[in-house]
Amino acid sequence: MGVLRDHPELALFLCLAAGYLLGKLRVGPLTLGGICGTLIVALLLGAWTKVTVSDDVKTIFFALFIFALGYMAGPQFFAHLNRGSLRFFTLCLIEVVCVVGIALGLAGAFDLDVGTASGILAGAATESAVVGTATEAIGKLSGLTQQQIAQYQGHVATAYTVCYLFGLITIVIYTSQVMPMMLRINLRDASRELWEKMRGSGGGLEADEREALPGLVGRTFLVTHADGTTVADLEHRLGGRVTVEAVKRGSKVLTPPPPGFTLTLSDLVLTVGRRSHIIEAGRIIGPETPAVPGLDTPLATTQVSLTDKAAVGTSIDTLTREHPEFASGGVYVTDVLRGDQNLPATPETVLHRGDVLTLVGSRSGLGKLAAKIGATVRNDATDFIYLGLGIACGSLLGQVVVRFGDVPLSLGTGGGCLVSGLLFGWFRSRTQTFGAFPPQAATTLKDMGLAVFIACTGLVSGPQAWPLLKQYGALLPFAGIAMVLVPATVSLIVGRKLLKIEKPLLIGAIAGQQCSTPAITSVTQVAQSSVPMLGYTITYTLSNFLLPLTGPLLVGVLGA
Structure with missing residues (x-):
């Protein structure tokens, strides 16, 4: 125990290893996940060893996490700010209003401190980022002693852990089992019917999926x-x-x-x-013949970010007809990458600005064509100039304080880096010739940043966990369940009766507004289709931006 106290880095990485191992345990469709598992281990280890970790470590790693999160979501977030996505944006607003309203109501009814109320919101909404934004906001409250700040920040982690468990179970069961019965549908059949209607629009593939029959092929024929x-x-x-x-x-x-x-x-x-x-x-x-030795020619491959204004909004078929270089140079579009989603490169696929097209053909033809329709993507190494500048701008933005009456509101480092990440990620997606941040690197930085932050929070909060559980033991599970059922039910009614969202998409969108990956996993398993993912991706992106901002908002209101 003394070794862990003297070397907090040992305790930190021990929490990561044991926490992610715990997170792999599965009960039916449910798994805790590495983040929740890390927090549980860190709380227990912190209560036992009383390890202290510098607050600067938490701040730095949370900034890395939240910027990477925003960077990855930026292109899709701004793409969804249109009339077509307005009805899904309404669901996210319902989620935000409900969880903040319920948290404020519980705080007033049960005289909850600001840390417990914030932890309930973060856990029930299954949004880990709220832990960071709320914890940071508590640290900036005036009139509190350092001991009170540490105590309230500890309450955030403890309340989050309990409410997360009950919120996770509730949203998984509610979306995958109860909602189809409430809507009187067989989710599998409804998803198949909707897919048949949408097939002409070229629905997307998962990141690990490819077409069984590739579109571009080479064949040898005997001339007759x-x-x-x-x-x-x-x-x-x-x-x-x-x-x-x-x-x-x-x-x-x-x-x-x-x-x-x-x-x-x-x-x-x-x-x-x-x-x-x-x-x-x-x-x-x-007649076709087998492959003939010596009768082969290598084809070059390049990725091009679509920036040509005339090509935006057109189909691949129109693009190839309007640019004769495709035919004369023997160049073909084989893949379309939009954000982190792979789309089939069918003639009917409509292209958006920033889509990354994989072009295959002769090297000379590729070079000329790439310059006409966009810019060659440079994504082989992280641009640390762009990354560092983005996090610095986010940190500065987070220091701005706006007062509404007596209520001081500030994004904090977390909220500032989230906004900065969204903007920098979107700006990069417009040309993709600068600011490279490969998806694998961004994902690693995001996961590592959040995991280390959560471990630090749990280690410091461990001593405050047991007293809070004794004081509010029965309230926390109830709050976790209620804060899932209320916004999900309201969204179900509004989404179906007023917004007329298709039923499989609505169920996926409700899982997305809750930012619950286990829920959408369970829903797609029941549906045996990825159709609900089409609704999930929109609300998930929007909620990933809106929910972290509820942490400073709730702290500001209760702190006043």
Whole structure:
């Protein structure tokens, strides 16, 4: 125990290891998750050892977490600020109003201190970021001693832990089991029907999914029907959708063949194009043959961020028709990445500004085309200039204090870095030629920042945990359940009766407004479809911005 006190870094990383191990335990569809597991271990270890960790450590790691969170969500957050997403934004406002209102009501009815009320809000809303923003805001309250500040910050962590457990169980069961019964639907059938209606819009794939039948293929054909046809005429007959990459005549291989080259019987032709067009090519050229040694040509790949204003809002089919370089250079769009979502590159897929298109084709053709429609993506190493500047700007923004009467409101370092992250992430997405922050690096920094912050909070808060549980033991589970059921039920009624949101999307959106990944996981398992994810991603992005700001708001009101 003395070793842990003398070396808090040992206790810190021990909490991470044991906490994430505890978080892997599964009961049915429920798992605690690494963050909640880390907090439980840290509270127990802190109560036993009374380890002290510098507040600066918490502040730095929380700033890293919240900036990375905002950076990753920024492009989608601003993309959802439109009329089409207004009805989903309404659900997020319902969540914010309900949880803040209930927290204030419980604080007044049961004479809760500011830390306990904030912890109840954070836990019941299953939003870990609120722990950080509320804890920081408590530290800035005037008229409190250091002992009171430490006590209230400890109450945040303890109340969060208890309410999180009950809130998590409630939202998972309510969305996946109860809501389909309330809406009188079979979630699996309803999701399938909705998907059939939406298929023409090119629905998205998960980050770890790929099409079973790739769109771009290469095939070799034996020339029979195309005897006497030039390469240019053949490509023209195929509508410019297929390119002839190589021709083998005897032992001679032409790569690429000249446009005026005339095909003769028994030539072997290598073509590249979309699967449906390649099938048509076989009818025009001749029978397909197995791969022929020596008859192959490498294709270059590059990622381009779409910035051409004329191309924004058009389909891939329109883009390729309006830019003849696609056909003449043998270039194809094989993937579309929007934020962290992979979309199928079908001809009907509509493109947005900042979409990352994967282009495949000849190296010379790629270079010319990339310069016309956008900018080549540079995302191989983190731009620490951009990262450092973003966190610095967020920290400065967090120091601004606005007073509403007697209530001082401040974003704090957490809220400031969240806003900064959103703006810097959105600005980067517009061209993606600067400010690189690879998704894997951003995810690692986000997870590590939150985990270390939570561990620090738990270690410091451990001694205050047991007295709070004895004082409010029965209230905390009740609060955790109520603060899930009330906003979720109101959202269900408003979303269906007034906003007319499709039922599978509405269930997913309610899981998203609660920022509950376990809930949407359970919902998609019941639905056996990813359709509810389409509603979840919108509200999840918006709530990830709005809910952390409720921490300083609640602390400011109660502290006054």
